[in-house]
Amino acid sequence: MADLVLVVNAGSSSIKLALYRVTSRGLSLEARGLAEGLGGRGPSRIRVLDGQQTTLLDEALTSAEHAPAIDRLLRWLDSRDGNDRLVTVGHRVVHGGPDRSEPVVLNPAVLNELALLEPLAPLHQMHNLAPPARLAETRPELLQVACFDTAFHRTQPPVAQQFALPRRYTAQGVLRYGFHGLSYQSIAAWLQRNRPELHTGHIVVAHLGNGASLCGMRAGRSLATSMGFTALDGLPMGTRCGSLDPGVVLYLMDNEGLGARELEDLLYRRSGLLGVSGISQDMRELLQSGEKAASEAVELYCYRAAREIASVATGIGGLDGLVFTAGIGENAAAVREQICRHLAWLGVDMDRSANAGNAQTISSDDSRVPVLVVATDEEAEIARQALALAAD
Ligand code: ADP
Numbered sequence: 471m472a473d474l475v476l477v478v479n480a481g482s483s484s485i486k487l488a489l490y491r492v493t494s495r496g497l498s499l500e501a502r503g504l505a506e507g508l509g510g511r512g513p514s515r516i517r518v519l520d521g522q523q524t525t526l527l528d529e530a531l532t533s534a535e536h537a538p539a540i541d542r543l544l545r546w547l548d549s550r551d552g553n554d555r556l557v558t559v560g561h562r563v564v565h566g567g568p569d570r571s572e573p574v575v576l577n578p579a580v581l582n583e584l585a586l587l588e589p590l591a592p593l594h595q596m597h598n599l600a601p602p603a604r605l606a607e608t609r610p611e612l613l614q615v616a617c618f619d620t621a622f623h624r625t626q627p628p629v630a631q632q633f634a635l636p637r638r639y640t641a642q643g644v645l646r647y648g649f650h651g652l653s654y655q656s657i658a659a660w661l662q663r664n665r666p667e668l669h670t671g672h673i674v675v676a677h678l679g680n681g682a683s684l685c686g687m688r689a690g691r692s693l694a695t696s697m698g699f700t701a702l703d704g705l706p707m708g709t710r711c712g713s714l715d716p717g718v719v720l721y722l723m724d725n726e727g728l729g730a731r732e733l734e735d736l737l738y739r740r741s742g743l744l745g746v747s748g749i750s751q752d753m754r755e756l757l758q759s760g761e762k763a764a765s766e767a768v769e770l771y772c773y774r775a776a777r778e779i780a781s782v783a784t785g786i787g788g789l790d791g792l793v794f795t796a797g798i799g800e801n802a803a804a805v806r807e808q809i810c811r812h813l814a815w816l817g818v819d820m821d822r823s824a825n826a827g828n829a830q831t832i833s834s835d836d837s838r839v840p841v842l843v844v845a846t847d848e849e850a851e852i853a854r855q856a857l858a859l860a861a862d
Contacts, residue, residue: 471553474500475857477849478540478601479562482593483509485539485601487518488849489547492557497853501526505539509597516542536600541608558613560856561602562652562848564594564701566618568643573621573855576602576614584616590647591700593738615856622651625691630785633699646703648695650677650685656851657795658690660844668840671790674782676775677846678805679796680708680751684778686786694785696778702737705778706771708751711741713778743767753798753805772805776812789816789839794832795846801828810841 473492478485487503503518514531516539527546531539547556561576565587574580581603588595602614631645654675661669675685682705686694696704696713706712714737722728728736744751747767749759756764783789792813794806803825810820810833817838825832833841 471555473557474547474554475853475860476543476547476556476559477562477852477856478559479849479852480536480597480601482597483507485536486849487543488853489518490850490853491554492857497850497857499850502849503527503543505531505536505543507531508534508536508539510534514539518543518546536597537604540601540604544605544609556612558615558856558860559602559605560615560617560852561598562619562852563598563616564619564649565591565647566616566620566624568624568645568647570618571621571624573615573617573859575859576606576616578606580616581606590643592734594701613860615859617652617852617855619649619651620647622655623648623685623692623695626693626695630694644699646695646698648683648685648692649697649701650681650683651692652848652851653677653795653846654685654687654692655690655855656847657793657844658687659851659854661793662690665791665842668791668842672783672786672788673791673793674779674786674789675793675795676779676799676809677796678705678775678794678798678802681710682707682712682775682796682798684775684782686782688786694782696782705775706746707742708753709739709742709744711737711745712774743771746770753802757802757804768805769808772808773812775805776809779809779813780816783816792818792839792841794841794843800843800845803828806832806841806843813839 475490475492477488485505489501490497491500499521501518501520505516507514512534514534516527516529516531518527520526531542563584567587581599585599605612605614632640633644635644657675670689673687677683681701684696685692702710704712719733722733742751743756747756747764749761749764750756756768798805806825807820810818818841819834819837820841821832821834828843831840831842
C-alpha cells in the first residue's frame with residue numbers, strides 16, 4: 471500500500487493533473503493527465519499517461535464543465551488495483567491575496583475567502599477553485615491544500631510591492647503581487663540542492679513560457695518580480711502585452727471607445743507575440759517562420775526581456791546568476807542568445823555551443839555571470855507543499 475498525492479492545476483479550458491507516490495526517497499511521479507476542451511471550447515477529453523507514456527485513461531467527456539472531469543478522474547483513481555491511499559490533493563491557485571504567504575488547508579471558509587479574490591485574477595481564480603469546491607462536496611473527508619502563485623513573492627520589501635498611486639489604493643490591496651511563484655520555488659529548491667553557491671547570491675530567474683515573468687531572489691526568497699497587480703505586467707508574453715504605458719489604455723478608451731471587456735481581450739489575448747507578429751503566439755513557430763513580422767516579434771520579446779532583467783537585478787542589488795526556465799527558457803536557444811547579447815555589458819558571455827545543446831550551464835568560463843538552464847516543475851512543487859501540510 472502506498473500513499474498518493476494528486477496535483478490539480480485548473481485553467482479556463484483545461485485541467486492539468488499529476489499523481490505522485492510517496493516513497494522513502496521522496497515523491498515519485500506515477501502519472502500525468504490532462505482534461506481539455508473545457509469551458510465550452512470542446513470537444514472535451516480526459517487522458518492519463520504513466521511515466522512510460524502508457525495510456526491509463528483516455529475517453530471523451532460528456533460535459534465541458536470542470537466538475538465532471540474531476541469526478542471522472544476520482545472514479546478512475548478508485549478503480550485502480552491495489553490499496554493505495556490518496557492522502558492529499560494539492561491545487562494550484564493563482565491568487566492568495568495580501569495575507570497568504572504559505573499554502574493553506576482548504577475548508578469552506580478558506581474557499582469563500584479565496585473566491586473573494588476573483589477580481590484580482592479574473593481569468594484564473596474561479597477556474598482554479600472549481601475542482602476543490604467540487605471535491606469538498608463529493609469527498610469532504612479528503613485533505614485539500616491550496617498552493618499559491620503569489621505566496622512566494624510576499625517576501626518582497628514594501629518598496630518593491632508599491633505602485634506610485636495615492637496611498638489608499640495601496641491600503642486596499644492594489645499592490646505588485648507577482649505570479650509564477652510555484653515555478654520560482656521549484657527553481658530555488660533546485661539551486662539550493664545543486665548550486666548552493668548561487669542559491670545565496672543575487673539570482674534572476676526568467677520563467678519564459680506562454681506566460682512570462684522574472685524573479686529576483688536571494689537564498690530562496692523573492693525580492694523583486696516583473697509581474698505586478700495582475701499577470702499582465704512585465705515581459706511581453708504569448709498573447710499578453712506586458713508593461714504598457716497606462717496612457718495607451720486611456721487613449722484606446724477615449725479614441726476607439728474600447729470598454730473594459732474589450733481592453734481585457736486586447737491586452738490578455740490579442741497582444742504579445744501574437745499581436746506583434748500577426749502570425750502566432752507560439753515561439754517555436756515564430757522561430758521557424760521566415761516572415762519579417764515573426765523575427766520582429768522575437769526581437770522585441772528579447773529586447774524587453776533583457777531590459778527587465780537589468781531592472782530586476784537593480785531591484786535586488788546585483789546579478790550573480792541568471793537562470794532560464796519554462797517552455798521558451800528551457801528550449802529556445804535563439805531567444806536565450808539574443809537576450810544574453812543585450813546583457814553583455816553586465817558581463818554575461820555565452821558559450822554558443824553549450825547554449826545550442828540546452829546544456830545546464832550555457833555561459834562561457836569567462837562570463838562574469840553564470841547562466842543556467844533549469845527545468846521547472848510546478849506540479850512537483852505543489853505536491854511537496856501539499857504533502858508537507860498533510861504531514862503536519
Ligand atoms: P505554459 O505557460 O502554458 O506552461 P510552456 O512553459 O509550455 O507554457 O511554454 C510554451 C512556449 O514554449 C511556447 O511559446 C512554445 O513555442 C515554446 N517552446 C516549447 N518548446 C520549444 C522549442 N523547442 N523551441 C522554441 N520554443 C519552444
